[in-house]
Amino acid sequence: MSSTVGTATEIRPFNIDVPDDRLEDLRRRVAATRLPSKELVEDRSQGVQLATIRELAGYWATDYDWRKAEAKLNALPQFMTEIDGADVHFIHVRSQHEDALPLIMTHGWPGSVIELLETVAPLTDPTAHGGNAEDAFHLVLPSVPGYGFSAEPTELGWDSGRTALAWAELMRRLGYTRYVAQGGDVGAAVSDAMGRHEPEGLIGVHTNLFVPALGGEMPTETEQERAAVEQITVFRATGFGYFLEMATRPQTIGYALLDSPVALAAWMLDHDTDSYYKIASAFVDGQPVGNLTRDHILDNITAYWLTGTGASAARSYWESGQAQAKAAGQAPPPMTLPFGFTTFPGEIWRTPRSWVEKAYPNVMYFNEVERGGHFAAWEEPELFSEEMRAAFKSLR
Amino acid sequence: MSTVETATDIRQFQVEIPDEQLSDLRRRIAATRWPTTELVEDTSQGVQSKMLQELARYWATEYDWRKAEARLNALPQFMTAIDALDVHFIHVKSRHEDALPLIITHGWPGSVIELLDVVDPLTDPTAHGGSAEDAFHLVLPSIPGYGLSEQPSELGWDPGRVARAWAELMSRLGYDRYVAQGGDQGASITDAMARMAPDGLIGIHLNLLSSYPTDVGAALFGGLLPAGLFKRVAIAVLSARAEKKEPEALDAVAGLFRRGYIVEMPEHPQTIGYALNDTPVGMAAWMLDHDADSYEKIARAFLDGDPSGGLTRDHVLDNITLTWLTSTPTSSARLYWEQFRTIFAAIASGEKTPELSLPVAFTVFPGEIYKAPRSWAEKVYPNLIYFNEAERGGHFAAWEEPELFAEEMRAGFKALRNGSS
Numbered sequence: 001m002s003s004t005v006g007t008a009t010e011i012r013p014f015n016i017d018v019p020d021d022r023l024e025d026l027r028r029r030v031a032a033t034r035l036p037s038k039e040l041v042e043d044r045s046q047g048v049q050l051a052t053i054r055e056l057a058g059y060w061a062t063d064y065d066w067r068k069a070e071a072k073l074n075a076l077p078q079f080m081t082e083i084d085g086a087d088v089h090f091i092h093v094r095s096q097h098e099d100a101l102p103l104i105m106t107h108g109w110p111g112s113v114i115e116l117l118e119t120v121a122p123l124t125d126p127t128a129h130g131g132n133a134e135d136a137f138h139l140v141l142p143s144v145p146g147y148g149f150s151a152e153p154t155e156l157g158w159d160s161g162r163t164a165l166a167w168a169e170l171m172r173r174l175g176y177t178r179y180v181a182q183g184g185d186v187g188a189a190v191s192d193a194m195g196r197h198e199p200e201g202l203i204g205v206h207t208n209l210f211v212p213a214l215g216g217e218m219p220t221e222t223e224q225e226r227a228a229v230e231q232i233t234v235f236r237a238t239g240f241g242y243f244l245e246m247a248t249r250p251q252t253i254g255y256a257l258l259d260s261p262v263a264l265a266a267w268m269l270d271h272d273t274d275s276y277y278k279i280a281s282a283f284v285d286g287q288p289v290g291n292l293t294r295d296h297i298l299d300n301i302t303a304y305w306l307t308g309t310g311a312s313a314a315r316s317y318w319e320s321g322q323a324q325a326k327a328a329g330q331a332p333p334p335m336t337l338p339f340g341f342t343t344f345p346g347e348i349w350r351t352p353r354s355w356v357e358k359a360y361p362n363v364m365y366f367n368e369v370e371r372g373g374h375f376a377a378w379e380e381p382e383l384f385s386e387e388m389r390a391a392f393k394s395l396r
Numbered sequence: 397m398s399t400v401e402t403a404t405d406i407r408q409f410q411v412e413i414p415d416e417q418l419s420d421l422r423r424r425i426a427a428t429r430w431p432t433t434e435l436v437e438d439t440s441q442g443v444q445s446k447m448l449q450e451l452a453r454y455w456a457t458e459y460d461w462r463k464a465e466a467r468l469n470a471l472p473q474f475m476t477a478i479d480a481l482d483v484h485f486i487h488v489k490s491r492h493e494d495a496l497p498l499i500i501t502h503g504w505p506g507s508v509i510e511l512l513d514v515v516d517p518l519t520d521p522t523a524h525g526g527s528a529e530d531a532f533h534l535v536l537p538s539i540p541g542y543g544l545s546e547q548p549s550e551l552g553w554d555p556g557r558v559a560r561a562w563a564e565l566m567s568r569l570g571y572d573r574y575v576a577q578g579g580d581q582g583a584s585i586t587d588a589m590a591r592m593a594p595d596g597l598i599g600i601h602l603n604l605l606s607s608y609p610t611d612v613g614a615a616l617f618g619g620l621l622p623a624g625l626f627k628r629v630a631i632a633v634l635s636a637r638a639e640k641k642e643p644e645a646l647d648a649v650a651g652l653f654r655r656g657y658i659v660e661m662p663e664h665p666q667t668i669g670y671a672l673n674d675t676p677v678g679m680a681a682w683m684l685d686h687d688a689d690s691y692e693k694i695a696r697a698f699l700d701g702d703p704s705g706g707l708t709r710d711h712v713l714d715n716i717t718l719t720w721l722t723s724t725p726t727s728s729a730r731l732y733w734e735q736f737r738t739i740f741a742a743i744a745s746g747e748k749t750p751e752l753s754l755p756v757a758f759t760v761f762p763g764e765i766y767k768a769p770r771s772w773a774e775k776v777y778p779n780l781i782y783f784n785e786a787e788r789g790g791h792f793a794a795w796e797e798p799e800l801f802a803e804e805m806r807a808g809f810k811a812l813r814n815g816s817s
Contacts (some may be wrong), residue, residue, distance in 0.1 A: 033674050047666035
């Protein structure tokens with residue numbers, strides 16, 4: 001029994017300590033996997049390849065060590081605080097540079113705060129990572145409700161917009177009165193929603209997934225625009241099943257994601273062609289691309305498994321679908337705050353500057369970089385950090 | 397081995413699952429790690445926790461696979477290699493010599509299990525309210541990759557190739573004048589058979605309108621596909637067919653394509669395949685999430701002890717358990733991948749769908765995903781000899797309402813008996 005009563009806005013320190021028996025149970029399940037027969041093709045066209053899953057499962061059940069991931073997380077200041085009825089987990093690293101710019105970065109699906117860990121040092125301690133003291137950020141990395149160590153929503157309505165409101169409250173609670181927000185994937189939707197909501201203190205937004213393209217048709221006047229539309233078309237024609245299933249039947253797929261570690265791994269690896277082949281190469285050829293190593297990939301998958309959040313994370317797509325249906329084609333409120341965007345070349349589609357300028361009237365920054373894909377912060381943390389420095393420079 | 401089997405050998409077959417496979421299944425079900433309950437009070441987030449937990453409880457404790465095995469083994473079952481692949485089939489000859497041979501093909505997420513209760517009424521009509529002239533000789537094959545047939549180990553087993561294999565099977569059985577029937581994927585295969593018009597096939601009956609004329613689909617390509625390719629193709633094809641006069645049916649088809657399974661299996665059967673092959677409860681959920689009508693009926697069987705017709709707890713689990721024990725959920729999903737690949741290749745090449753001039757009979761069961769209007773059926777099948785809307789039944793018509801389904805077979809094919817074909 002605790003002798004003190006916590007107030008609703010209390011911020012509690014948090015550490016992860018997964019019991020040994022849960023890790024043994026996981027290894028036992030991975031080892032007992034019933035694999036299907038091999039796909040009948042030599043590429044990704046029927047989905048995640050058996051050779052990739054075999055290597056992943058073999059490594060996961062034997063050599064992989066979750067305790068290293070746990071230690072990495074626990075080496076950072078982690079907290080819990082209840083916002084809007086849900087316990088929110090977040091990492092909060094203050095820079096030694098007092099006038100650093102506060103930055104809240106949101107992960108996506110199939111990600112978690114784990115995809116952002118390698119950016120902590122370059123962003124908060126730039127002088128040790130090729131930058132100046134003026135590049136420093138105070139960093140807040142929350143887990144979206146239903147993902148990782150945040151609590152699962154127990155009621156309907158936790159779409160990106162509600163998460164955005166919770167983040168504004170989190171930043172206010174942390175005492176930040178002038179901050180910026182960033183995200184890719186689901187995190188881009190949350191950051192975009194924050195920008196449109198314009199909470200007090202938020203002064204700018206950067207994303208690395210172009211959210212407006214998910215909502216409707218985009219111009220196709222230039223060659224770059226046509227190329228991007230073609231990429232979106234291919235994605236929708238060949239890689240959309242996971243999206244549609246989670247947006248319409250999160251509970252149905254949720255049973256498999258909770259009960260079979262290998263099912264969860266396959267479902268999470270099947271996100272986009274570029275990241276899939278990079279990850280497959282890490283497992284099958286021992287050739288990771290950037291920071292997308294076997295251990296880092298399994299850290300993220302294992303976090304989903306241990307927290308049992310496969311279904312609750314899928315429900316966030318269902319909520320987005322509901323929100324979209326409710327909006328029924330109505331334009332969202334405009335984003336007038338300064339907006340930055342970086343196109344990473346391996347992203348599902350390469351967003352042209354013209355689209356960014358059309359959707360966001362106040363573009364402060366646009367760049368297309370040389371390397372990186374959908375999981376930009378994870379794959380290329382140094383390059384990603386340089387983009388953060390450059391994008392937000394004008395707001396300091 | 398003292399004898400050499402010829403390639404066209406027909407071998408007798410019995411199902412015998414080792415005990416350890418059954419105890420492994422029960423162990424896995426009992427060890428299920430459940431997600432939290434859905435956040436809605438209806439089916440809008442998918443298969444409901446309450447229903448699946450009751451299914452799992454019954455499956456792990458009371459359900460007896462040996463009864464299903466005995467039912468299968470009580471029927472004459474065979475294996476024969478066709479097109480380099482072992483095909484499993486049930487073959488029940490009627491005692492009425494001039495019975496009409498009929499090959500019925502199951503669908504997804506089905507198997508021959510969904511057809512077992514039609515065997516008696518179709519082959520022995522005098523004991524089931526019919527006359528000797530209603531009798532059929534019955535052939536019930538398992539689609540390659542489904543249940544007890546072998547899994548394809550090479551590409552190309554689309555509905556057309558299965559249709560060719562069925563024609564070879566009927567010829568091998570010595571039938572030179574026969575009819576074919578199917579719903580769901582069985583309808584795609586039966587439709588393909590009729591377009592191929594192999595020697596001996598004199599007519600077909602369908603209970604799902606599944607044919608997608610590729611010449612209509614070709615008009616749809618180009619530009620952005622905001623609603624997803626498959627959905628757009630299907631809706632536009634059916635719109636063109638219906639000339640937008642059938643809004644209810646169109647909405648129902650659109651609803652079908654709002655389900656993830658119909659997109660995931662044609663896109664990435666292997667990805668979902670890892671899940672389906674490794675978790676019994678995950679596989680059961682995927683198979684039950686087919687259509688609203690059958691889901692509600694099956695949920696009633698488990699939660700209220702009030703099954704609809706033949707969709708009892710045991711029958712539903714017989715089918716799910718067969719899929720688990722044969723490790724075929726992934727290979728069965730690949731049929732969708734093959735099917736869509738063929739459709740898109742035909743669209744890309746501008747190839748026309750072969751004409752279908754054989755007589756076609758069609759029955760609409762009211763709970764089906766969409767109630768195909770007669771006008772649609774006539775458009776796709778100009779030689780429509782029979783059209784009826786039955787009183788009861790849904791997507792799994794033969795399974796749910798075997799007697800009513802058998803009556804539809806009798807009526808649907810009546811015109812093709814004893815006549816000149």
